[in-house]
Amino acid sequence: MLEIKNLHANVDGNEILRGINLTIKPGEVHAIMGPNGSGKSTLSYVLAGKDDYEITEGEILFKGENLLEMSPDERAAAGVFLAFQYPIEIPGVATMTFLRTAMNAQRKARGEAELNTPDFMKIVKQKASELKVSPEMLKRPLNVGFSGGEKKRNEIMQMALLEPSLCVLDETDSGLDIDALRVVSDGVNALRSPERSMLVITHYQRLLDHIIPDVVHVMSAGKIVKSGGKELALELEENGYADYVNAA
Amino acid sequence: MPAVQETIEQVKEIDVDKYKYGFVTDIEMELAPKGLSEDIVRFISAKKEEPEWMLEWRLDAYRRWRTMEEPTWARVDYPKIDFEDLYYYAAPKSSPGPKSLDEVDPELLETYKKLGIPLNEQAVLAGVEGARVAVDAVFDSVSVVTTFKDELAKSGVIFCSISEAVREHPELVKKYLGSVVPSTDNFYATLNAAVFSDGSFVYIPKGVRCPMELSTYFRINEEKTGQFERTLIIAEEGSYVSYLEGCTAPMRDENQLHAAVVELVTLDDAEIKYSTVQNWYPGDAEGKGGIYNFVTKRGDCRGKNSKISWTQVETGSAITWKYPSCILRGENSRGEFYSIAISNGKQQVDSGTKMIHLGKNSSSRIISKGISAGRSQNTYRGLVSAHRKAAGARNFTQCDSLLIGDQCGAHTVPYIESKNSTAVFEHEATTSKISDDQMFYCQQRGMSDEEAIALIVNGFVRDVIQQLPMEFMAETQKLIGISLEGSVG
Ligand SMILES: Nc1ncnc2c1ncn2[C@@H]1O[C@H](COP(=O)(O)OP(=O)(O)OP(=O)(O)O)[C@@H](O)[C@H]1O
Ligand SMILES: [Mg+2]
Numbered sequence: 251m252l253e254i255k256n257l258h259a260n261v262d263g264n265e266i267l268r269g270i271n272l273t274i275k276p277g278e279v280h281a282i283m284g285p286n287g288s289g290k291s292t293l294s295y296v297l298a299g300k301d302d303y304e305i306t307e308g309e310i311l312f313k314g315e316n317l318l319e320m321s322p323d324e325r326a327a328a329g330v331f332l333a334f335q336y337p338i339e340i341p342g343v344a345t346m347t348f349l350r351t352a353m354n355a356q357r358k359a360r361g362e363a364e365l366n367t368p369d370f371m372k373i374v375k376q377k378a379s380e381l382k383v384s385p386e387m388l389k390r391p392l393n394v395g396f397s398g399g400e401k402k403r404n405e406i407m408q409m410a411l412l413e414p415s416l417c418v419l420d421e422t423d424s425g426l427d428i429d430a431l432r433v434v435s436d437g438v439n440a441l442r443s444p445e446r447s448m449l450v451i452t453h454y455q456r457l458l459d460h461i462i463p464d465v466v467h468v469m470s471a472g473k474i475v476k477s478g479g480k481e482l483a484l485e486l487e488e489n490g491y492a493d494y495v496n497a498a
Numbered sequence: 499m500p501a502v503q504e505t506i507e508q509v510k511e512i513d514v515d516k517y518k519y520g521f522v523t524d525i526e527m528e529l530a531p532k533g534l535s536e537d538i539v540r541f542i543s544a545k546k547e548e549p550e551w552m553l554e555w556r557l558d559a560y561r562r563w564r565t566m567e568e569p570t571w572a573r574v575d576y577p578k579i580d581f582e583d584l585y586y587y588a589a590p591k592s593s594p595g596p597k598s599l600d601e602v603d604p605e606l607l608e609t610y611k612k613l614g615i616p617l618n619e620q621a622v623l624a625g626v627e628g629a630r631v632a633v634d635a636v637f638d639s640v641s642v643v644t645t646f647k648d649e650l651a652k653s654g655v656i657f658c659s660i661s662e663a664v665r666e667h668p669e670l671v672k673k674y675l676g677s678v679v680p681s682t683d684n685f686y687a688t689l690n691a692a693v694f695s696d697g698s699f700v701y702i703p704k705g706v707r708c709p710m711e712l713s714t715y716f717r718i719n720e721e722k723t724g725q726f727e728r729t730l731i732i733a734e735e736g737s738y739v740s741y742l743e744g745c746t747a748p749m750r751d752e753n754q755l756h757a758a759v760v761e762l763v764t765l766d767d768a769e770i771k772y773s774t775v776q777n778w779y780p781g782d783a784e785g786k787g788g789i790y791n792f793v794t795k796r797g798d799c800r801g802k803n804s805k806i807s808w809t810q811v812e813t814g815s816a817i818t819w820k821y822p823s824c825i826l827r828g829e830n831s832r833g834e835f836y837s838i839a840i841s842n843g844k845q846q847v848d849s850g851t852k853m854i855h856l857g858k859n860s861s862s863r864i865i866s867k868g869i870s871a872g873r874s875q876n877t878y879r880g881l882v883s884a885h886r887k888a889a890g891a892r893n894f895t896q897c898d899s900l901l902i903g904d905q906c907g908a909h910t911v912p913y914i915e916s917k918n919s920t921a922v923f924e925h926e927a928t929t930s931k932i933s934d935d936q937m938f939y940c941q942q943r944g945m946s947d948e949e950a951i952a953l954i955v956n957g958f959v960r961d962v963i964q965q966l967p968m969e970f971m972a973e974t975q976k977l978i979g980i981s982l983e984g985s986v987g
Contacts, residue, residue, distance in 0.1 A: 342958055
């Protein structure tokens with residue numbers, strides 16, 4: 251599904267990613283943990299195609315294709331989804347309108363017919379109720395005045411609607427209360443499938459109690475310094491990053 | 499009899515003395531010769547079979563206009579217009595008129611299709627029963643299709659071309675024409691008074707709620723034809739009407755002048771809602787060939803508790819010079835102005851409103867959303883004033899500008915004058931840019947640059963879109979996207 255080889259990326263001349271290697275197979279869930287500022291969000295933005303980053307070395311293959319040559323919307327249509335650490339507000343645009351525009355844009359890019367209103371309403375209502383997003387919230391401008399937890403639930407609802415093949419979740423658990431964490435995790439787990447891969451960025455083991463990863467990576471100073479099974483997260487929870495940060 | 503037929507018959511009946519006007523007038527002629535003179539004014543008036551008083555009114559305006567100078571205070575820049583190099587009269591080309599709407603020139607219907615006239619209105623044009631939007635289409639200078647007159651007539655509503663009103667309802671026209679925008683008002687309005695070609699006339703009798711939205715589609719079609727529409731709407735005591743105006747123009751090379759005048763009058767407890775979607779040809783990437791749109795629109799809330807609300811969506815034209823205004827004369831009267839003005843490429847927009855508070859407790863609300871992209875300039879120019887007697891006058895103004903790219907300009911020029919200490923005027927203004935983060939977020943969800951901009955801009959103008967009649971909303975949202983094509987990348 252995803253193959254990152256020796257990826258180096260700069261922001262404003264500072265090297266943030268310093269040789270990332272990561273392979274995710276279809277159906278796998280990988281978690282990335284690591285100290286603040288280690289480059290986790292940067293990696294997620296580079297995957298999604300944000301243009302503030304200069305790729306100085308390396309390559310990314312997504313379903314065998316050169317991801318770095320694709321524009322952000324092409325990547326989205328090809329199946330890359332990023333649940334933002336800080337979702338963006340879009341004043342005046344009803345959440346419902348945003349969802350519909352996004353879904354139809356992707357369908358159009360893939361040469362599929364646009365959804366008609368009744369079909370669209372039906373699936374939005376279903377996904378919204380699964381993620382406990384109220385119909386009232388769907389009418390509000392996207393993310394404007396949403397609480398932290400509401401924004402995160404909204405991100406996962408979008409993910410459920412867009413049915414991507416690679417889901418990148420950047421600290422989706424932060425800001426969630428205990429119940430919301432369960433709702434969101436259930437939402438994510440419901441999307442797990444042999445055709446879909448996930449890259450879950452988190453600081454906390456508790457998310458990984460719900461979304462059980464196949465592989466856990468530790469990122470430090472722009473590199474993956476350690477990879478292991480789900481036990482690695484437990485160990486980190488216990489001992490912190492000290493061992494790995496020093497190693498880097 | 500369809501209007502085309504009517505017009506042609508009438509034109510044929512006119513006994514034009516070809517020497518009297520100093521030029522050869524061919525009865526079949528579609529155009530008056532270029533240039534402006536008393537003879538041309540007489541020619542126009544004669545073509546329209548106008549009574550003497552109408553001709554005199556035009557001639558007065560013409561003589562006055564000769565002494566006036568083009569205004570230069572707006573923030574727009576264009577080569578000097580040679581008023582002698584324009585045509586001042588053009589009639590549509592279809593020869594024998596259709597016997598019914600079904601026989602309307604298919605080209606004309608095709609044009610309506612291209613203009614994006616909503617299906618229900620095309621249905622009206624096609625004569626389908628049950629379709630309920632009346633269309634009085636001003637195609638070039640003469641009203642070509644007028645529908646639903648009968649049904650409107652049942653409720654006593656008069657909806658016809660202004661030329662017809664001059665002939666059929668002279669007492670109303672005499673009473674109200676020029677009573678809101680005097681023929682001496684300004685350079686363009688005076689020019690319009692001299693040579694106005696056609697336009698709509700609406701009269702809503704006392705206590706009548708107009709049974710349908712009235713709608714006019716304008717289109718400039720003749721090469722080098724100045725367009726001088728004149729519209730007059732009168733709402734008698736306790737009446738209500740919603741009027742829609744939409745327009746577009748085809749590609750062309752030469753700048754075209756458009757100087758319309760719209761006058762609205764509301765008496766006690768009456769309300770007029772006037773909505774415009776203007777998407778005339780804005781010119782090419784260099785701004786060449788677009789329409790010059792110099793419009794005077796004004797409403798007079800003459801009666802107590804009367805209300806006038808202007809909603810405009812301005813996306814077209816190379817130059818827009820337009821300030822739909824309200825004179826709040828009646829006690830407790832209310833004026834509203836909701837505006838979306840989009841400029842892209844090299845378009846120049848100088849638009850806004852005037853709310854003149856004369857009556858006690860009169861109130862007004864202004865919401866203006868300006869969007870500038872490309873290398874365009876977009877100015878909001880507004881005046882809110884309170885007369886000595888306007889105790890308790892209130893205004894709320896919100897002026898938001900959105901910039902796309904860094905080569906365009908947005909300017910806000912609010913004037914406030916208050917001669918009554920109890921008047922309360924509030925003004926809020928913001929200027930913002932579409933952020934890269936917003937763009938990236940939308941793109942990450944699959945939208946192209948253009949889809950993202952259209953979505954974000956539609957969010958920005960939402961408060962105004964909601965003021966539009968239902969049938970205009972979807973169309974307008976699309977239009978906003980189209981207008982901003984090419985504004986990024
Ligand atoms: N424009 C910039 N110029 C210089 N440094 C930058 C710029 N943008 C980001 N950085 C730096 O890049 C590093 C990686 O940031 P990133 O957001 O990827 O970290 P993170 O691992 O997601 O951290 P957190 O756990 O706090 O979310 C940080 O040190 C940050 O300060
Ligand atoms: Mg981060």
